[in-house]
Structure formats: structure tokens, C-alpha cells
Amino acid sequence: QSVLTQPPSVSGAPGQRVTISCTGSSSNIGADYDVHWYQQLPGTAPKLLIYGNRNRPSGVPDRFSGSKSGTSASLAISGLQAEDEADYYCQSFDRSLSAYVFGSGTTVTVL
């Protein structure tokens, strides 16, 4: 049972915009801890996609954007491309657990 909740799957046609939610609580996202996002392509290791709620590491396209509000965060992918088909995970820190916590993961399918 993941501490951070994500929808199991989202889908969209090429070129569309999709969003993935990440819902936490007052002991993690709501406690002002940053949210980070990882992309995991099939059969590969996770790759940092967004850090500090909205920052992109070098090389990550600006089609990917992040936001945070209250006890939730969101990842948006605009101009969806076939290469965006992957699993996406949010991550934060939980002060009650004193642990790094990951979301349940969302599979993005490009129709």
C-alpha cells in the first residue's frame, strides 16, 4: 500500500495533454515536502523527470511540467508522444514515517 496515491492508468492520443495526480497527506506533501517525478520506460530503471515540484533536469523536454498544491501534486504531459508511454512515479518524504515515499505508479498509454 503506497503512501502516495496515483491513478493506475491514463491515456491520450498523440498531441493531447494528460495529467497524473499524486495525492498525499499532511505528513508528506501537505507538510511542505517537495514532490519529485520519475519516468520508467519498459524494462529500464527509473529516470528523474521533475524535481522540487516543477523543475526539469537538463535534457527533459518542456512538454513535462509539475505542480503542487496542498496535499497533492500533478504531472502534466503536453503534446503527448509515443515515446512517452511509460510508468510514472511521484516521490516525497514523510515526516511521520521518517521515510522516502513513492506513489503507486501510473501507466501512460498513447492511443
Next chain:
Amino acid sequence: QITLKESGPTLVKPTQTLTLTCTFSGFSLSTNGVSVGWIRQPPGKALDWLALIYWDDDKWYSPTLKSRLTITKETSKNQVVLTMTNMDFVDTATYYCAHRRAAAQYFDFWGQGTLVTVSS
């Protein structure tokens, strides 16, 4: 360029102890604020953080697995070792090690992962 690579057994029996080694390059675990973590992922399931060790030897563990985990470092060898005791079938997973930069709460570089299967 930061790289990490996990190594260890691919198959362990129930009740055995698992020992995994993370060998890294491109950074030093003697640098102020740097740390290395372990994360695992059961087949078809989500990521699960296990442990973290800092440059100053401070160690953090997942509260649910704390009693079974030990993380250590060999700074001169650029290695971090994770041991997990009393392995069970549910511990079958891909185990990743990852770099965490100073003052960050995320993992910016990951190893390729190593699949460990628990089977009798």
C-alpha cells in the same frame, strides 16, 4: 558522469541473507551531503524505498524493514553494501541503488537494477 551498478546473487532461498553491492563512479561518498540509497520494485509493482547512507555514515531505514536491513559503505572502494536478512518470497524484486545529491530529497542517478528472486 555519475554511474551506479548493482551486483549480487540473482537467486536466494527463503530465510537466507541477501547481500547486494552498489559500485559507483563520478562522485565520492566523502563529499559533504552526498548519500546513496536503495530502492526495490517487485515485478509489476511500485517502487519501495529501503535505506539511505550519508557521507558522514548517518543511516536511514524504511520503518517496515528496519529490523532486517543493514547499509554500509566502503568509501575508498566507492561501494555501498545492503544486507537484508530472513529473505522471503515477497522480497523477490529488482533492487536499485541511486545517488542523492546534497540537500536534495530526490534520487537523480540510478543504477540499472538487479533482479533478485527468492525461491526454494
